[in-house]
Structure formats: structure tokens, C-alpha cells
Amino acid sequence: MDSGDNTGWEIHFVDDTQGETGGFYLIIQSGDSVxxxxWFEKKEYLDNQLLDHNIKWNS
Known part of the structure; x- marks a missing residue:
């Protein structure tokens, strides 16, 4: 993330639509400790959540 309380944290996505949960996970991580x-039932819910954050995407 690029600003706020979570500056420097990483974001990971897991598409589990074919798995047990049938949805999407958003994982926000700071190093190995936190x-x-x-979990989001639909991708549009995940997309809406991401609008709440100022994210610097790595290529």
C-alpha cells in the first residue's frame, strides 16, 4: 500500500472460485509477522473494497 497506516504492506489475491469457498481472498501482509x-463472495465485492485503498501496483 502506498499511504496511510499500512504503508509498505503487500497485497495478495487468491481466486478460490473453483475451490472450497467459491470466492476470492484478499490478503494484506506486513512481512512475515502480521x-x-x-473473503469476498463475488469479484465485484473485492473490486469495491480495493477502491478504499491507495495502492501502488508493481509491474
Whole structure:
């Protein structure tokens, strides 16, 4: 993330639509010690959540 309380944290996405949950995970991680995960039933819900964050995307 590029600003705010989570500056420098990494974001990971897991598409589990073909797995057990049938949805999407958003994992926000700071190094190896702190991580939070969120589950979304639909991709549009995940996309809406990302609008709440100022994210610097790496290519």
C-alpha cells in the first residue's frame, strides 16, 4: 500500500472460485509477522473494497 497506516504492506489475491469457498481472498501482509485476510463472495465485492485503498501496483 502506498499511504496511510499500512504503508509498505503487500497485497495478495487468491481466486478460490473453483475451490472450497467459491470466492476470492484478499490478503494484506506486513512481512512475515502480521497478516489479515478478507473473503469476498463475488469479484465485484473485492473490486469495491480495493477502491478504499491507495495502492501502488508493481509491474
Amino acid at each position: 497478516a489479515y485476510d478478507y
